[in-house]
Amino acid sequence: MSQFVAEDPGRFLSQIKAVADNDDLFVPLYVDHDDRTDSVAGLRRRRRRASNTPDDNILAASLVEENGVLRWYDGVPARAEAPQRRRRARRAGGPPPLPDQTVILTKEFPRLQPNRAAAAIGAIDMRLNSAIDVSLRSHIRQLRGGPSNFVIDAADAHGPFKGRTLLLVHGTFSSAVNMIGEFQATADGQAFLGAALNGPNKYDQVLVFEHATLAVSPVLNALELGRAFVDAIGQIDVIAHSRGGLIVRWWLEAFGRSLAATTRVVFAGSPLHGTSLAAPDKLQHALSLLSNVGTFAEKTLQLAGGANPFLWVAGKLVEVVMTFTGTLAHTPLLDGLVALVPGLFGQSMIENNYELNLLRLGPCTTQPAYFVVQSNFETTDPGWQFWKNFRALRIGDLAADEIFPDKNDLVVDTVSMSDLGATGFPLAIHGVEDFGNSPDVWHCNYFRQAKTIGFIRRSLA
Incomplete structure (x- = not known):
């Protein structure tokens, strides 16, 4: 069995990059996250310089590690406070601290028209x-x-x-x-x-x-x-x-x-x-669960490539969900999207x-x-x-x-x-x-x- 090392987010990134290589189903696929690019606006500026694509056609989602758990979010979550500030806030009786966050990667992709979701x-x-x-x-x-x-x-x-x-x-x-x-x-x-x-x-x-x-x-x-x-x-x-x-x-x-x-x-x-796992109101969490399963299936079953689809398919479904609804959060549109994925709805x-x-x-x-x-x-x-x-x-x-x-x-x-x-x-x-x-x-x-x-x-x- 594998063990998670919180200080090494690169172990996640290397696995996810490996399955994304040469993947042209939706482009672009991912961008490395660093401290200089910590907002959707920053991503859009980079994208605009690269391809002159209008801002309102660009969507972004981030895979974030929080205390050993991978989660998908719209856009790029704000960086968590420095550990020292959070400890001081805790001692002062302030609000509960945010979880330790590390952005593993940010996916940036063009919005699809709803009639292209099925394709x-x-x-x-x-x-x-x-x-x-x-x-x-x-x-x-x-x-x-x-x-x-x-x-x-x-x-x-x-x-x-x-x-x-x-x-x-x-x-x-x-x-x-x-x-x-x-x-x-x-x-x-x-x-x-x-x-x-x-x-x-x-x-x-x-x-x-x-x-x-x-x-x-x-x-x-x-x-x-x-x-x-x-x-x-x-x-x-x-x-x-x-x-x-x-x-x-x-x-x-x-x-x-x-x-x-x-x-x-x-x-x-x-x-x-x-x-x-296929219930519409659980979909955002379900996609996060699939990404977690994928990272550990590779280690425990020695599954790689097509034999371990979880990493790849979670990211692809994130793109489909967001291009249709504009968000990963549960909305009435999300119920409709799941109905448009017959294999899940069934x-x-x-x-x-x-x-x-x-x-x-x-x-x-x-x-x-x-x-x-x-x-x-x-x-x-x-x-x-x-x-x-x-x-x-x-x-x-x-x-x-x-x-x-x-x-x-x-x-x-x-x-x-x-x-x-x-x-x-x-x-x-x-x-x-x-x-x-x-x-x-x-x-x-x-x-x-x-x-x-x-x-x-x-x-x-």
Whole structure:
């Protein structure tokens, strides 16, 4: 586990610069912050000299480190008072001191027209997953190889699929390559995929589902999945991570009538009743949380580049939010923006999420057997202590930046991971692998756990 060193903000800056290099989705991408440039006006002067862009078309957001926690703010926050002055103010009974602040970087970018927001979100999807083209069309592809070298075919696989099929469905900000990489990271995961492809009880086909996760609703992803599996027969086993679980539910429960196959599904950290992280009123804090997760995922999982999308995508979403609303603060416009990001809205844990509400009412077109892997991430490791700032730890002591009202794995509320529907819902969970309060298991490393692989083997036996 990594440890945060408050005196070394450069460790954050180096990681964030690395993912921003050669990134031309929105330009310019970032500027280094220094004491000579401590205001939006200063940024605009620099920008105006460089490109003659009008001031009112320029927006800025800053990533700031405060006592070990990264936070996104509009513009550039005023510099905190010198420590000596703050100590004197505290002794004199003055107002509570501001947190120690270090501006890690400031992003400066042109304002987008609202009608370009959808195109910008689609561009983020394409950058996150190279298998997605400009049409944002989903793809079913075949996994081959083994025992430690697995390859995804470039050509689409076509049904009707027969015999025994294993299907892997990735989650938000991810791709099939990343999901397979999590299995490849351990000997247990490699052995599982190797047996699925080449073992004595191997599957007739092992497939992956590539899909856009922001610009497309889970319902539309599921519609494409349903079309791909029209008239499939035999046995279909599914392993779904995160948002992929919602896609699979929509497919099997709403669009699966043509299936002549028995189905079993293992959900890993799936927001079956949505996630608080996607609620509009939590969005600014959610983007800050994603940046924190990104800095530590690189150290704890050795994730870099496309395998660790959190750093990059948080900054991109900051740009989209601000170009649409002009601010990161919660406003009525922000509610509308989240609705314009179907991939987020489809998993938003809010009362008026009509998509989720309809899914949770039933009836269901198939009768799959569902299994769940879940965790509640809690740790004393100093490198991960930022998680406390985004969760209410106990009644009457709510964190100022609370996202999650209770247990979670840093991305999904734990209670949501096994909550299929309203009272009387026609399906049930057949088994749960619950890591409980874990200092090690969080949203992005379920498939690196031997217990997860063992549970998948037993559930799909």
